[in-house]
Amino acid sequence: NLKLRDGEIVIKVDMRGPGSSPCASCKLLRRRCAKECIFAPYFPPDDPHKFAIVHKVFGASNVSKMLQELPVHQRADAVNSLVFEANARVRDPVYGCVGAISYLQNQVTQLQMQLAVAQTEILCIQMQHEPALQSHHEVFELDQDDKAHLLHSNNNSINNCNNNYNLAYAMSSGQLNSNFASPSSIIQMQMQDPLKQESLWT
Amino acid sequence: MSSSYSNYTNSPCAACKFLRRKCTSDCVFAPYFPPEEPLKFANVHRIFGASNVSKILHEVAPHQREDAVNSLAYEAEARLKDPVYGCVGAISVLQREVLRLQRELEETNVDLMRYASCLGGETSAYGGRRG
Numbered sequence: 379n380l381k382l383r384d385g386e387i388v389i390k391v392d393m394r395g396p397g398s399s400p401c402a403s404c405k406l407l408r409r410r411c412a413k414e415c416i417f418a419p420y421f422p423p424d425d426p427h428k429f430a431i432v433h434k435v436f437g438a439s440n441v442s443k444m445l446q447e448l449p450v451h452q453r454a455d456a457v458n459s460l461v462f463e464a465n466a467r468v469r470d471p472v473y474g475c476v477g478a479i480s481y482l483q484n485q486v487t488q489l490q491m492q493l494a495v496a497q498t499e500i501l502c503i504q505m506q507h508e509p510a511l512q513s514h515h516e517v518f519e520l521d522q523d524d525k526a527h528l529l530h531s532n533n534n535s536i537n538n539c540n541n542n543y544n545l546a547y548a549m550s551s552g553q554l555n556s557n558f559a560s561p562s563s564i565i566q567m568q569m570q571d572p573l574k575q576e577s578l579w580t
Numbered sequence: 581m582s583s584s585y586s587n588y589t590n591s592p593c594a595a596c597k598f599l600r601r602k603c604t605s606d607c608v609f610a611p612y613f614p615p616e617e618p619l620k621f622a623n624v625h626r627i628f629g630a631s632n633v634s635k636i637l638h639e640v641a642p643h644q645r646e647d648a649v650n651s652l653a654y655e656a657e658a659r660l661k662d663p664v665y666g667c668v669g670a671i672s673v674l675q676r677e678v679l680r681l682q683r684e685l686e687e688t689n690v691d692l693m694r695y696a697s698c699l700g701g702e703t704s705a706y707g708g709r710r711g
Contacts, residue, residue, distance in 0.1 A: 434632075435628065435632060436627065436628060436629070436632065437628070437629040437631075437632055439629075440626070440627060440628065440629055444627075444659075444663060447663060448663055448664065452664045455664050455665065456663065456664045456665075459664065459665045459666055459668040459669075460666070462668050463655060463659075463666060463667070463668060467636075467655075471636055471639050471640050471648060472640050472644045472647050472648045472651065473647065473648075473651045474651050474652070474655060475655070475667060475668065475671060476651040476654050476655060476667065477651075478671050479667060479670055479671055479674065482671065482674035482675060482677075482678060483674060485674075485678050486674060486677050486678055486681060489678065489681035489682060489685055490681060492685055493681060493684055493685045493688060496685065496688040496689055496692050497688055499692055500688065500691055500692050500695055503692075503695040503696065503699060504695070506699075507698075507699070
């Protein structure tokens with residue numbers, strides 16, 4: 379029963395604080411959102427899809443266990459990576475985000491090959507123009523086999539960075555790698571151009 | 581003489597062993613979680629849960645189920661090794677590597693063009709046209 383003067387407006391402010399509105403998790407699970415709810419800091423009520431998709435793929439209790447096992451300062455990143463994986467799995471039920479790994483590995487391999495070819499071409503040109511070596515024809519007469527050998531040598535040295543993340547080495551079963559190697563099994567990624575992203579979820 | 585039993589019909593799959601239930605002939609897990617790989621199902625169960633895995637398997641075509649299981653197993657293993665980022669960490673590293681290689685390839689191609697144009701300039705100086 380507030381009497382307003384001319385020009386005055388009423389702005390209703392909820393002074394109860396953030397704890398009063400159930401988080402997206404508790405809304406979906408239809409339970410009371412306790413003050414110490416483990417989901418609340420990471421699943422705000424205005425983004426219901428975020429929890430829905432994580433719940434669909436991983437299940438609320440699994441997510442809760444995973445979060446409980448982590449220190450608080452790492453939970454936000456963990457949630458974001460789970461959301462990313464869940465989204466990828468819903469888009470592609472067969473490969474999930476493993477499809478993205480395979481796709482990126484193929485890109486890395488192709489780029490390494492292109493780089494090796496370009497570097498080999500430069501080497502050839504450099505050697506052809508080195509005056510001191512002009513009398514040694516066998517050095518300049520690089521045929522296809524020699525170039526292929528140089529290419530292979532280059533590939534070996536620049537492939538080392540891939541070893542930790544190559545699915546072929548990580549998987550105990552060889553079947554996964556052979557399936558992912560074929561173009562037909564590469565998933566059409568719905569995610570934004572990964573090459574332009576600094577961070578996966580900003 | 582004892583009869584030989586088929587391993588498939590008498591040995592429960594890793595999933596049913598883990599879940600302590602009877603492994604029936606139409607068990608959806610049996611073809612993909614053999615009893616000699618108990619860790620595979622244990623990992624997948626821990627991260628995704630048996631019912632979620634079952635739902636995914638029912639969603640995909642039968643010829644794709646093996647790949648689906650293998651990718652789930654890979655993700656589960658990656659998540660257990662890295663509870664914060666899981667296999668998303670590998671994606672991040674690979675993306676950075678792609679960017680780095682693209683930059684290096686661009687620079688190398690620029691160098692190559694420079695060398696190639698020097699080659700073109702020198703040949704014209706020595707044996708090219710005059711005037």
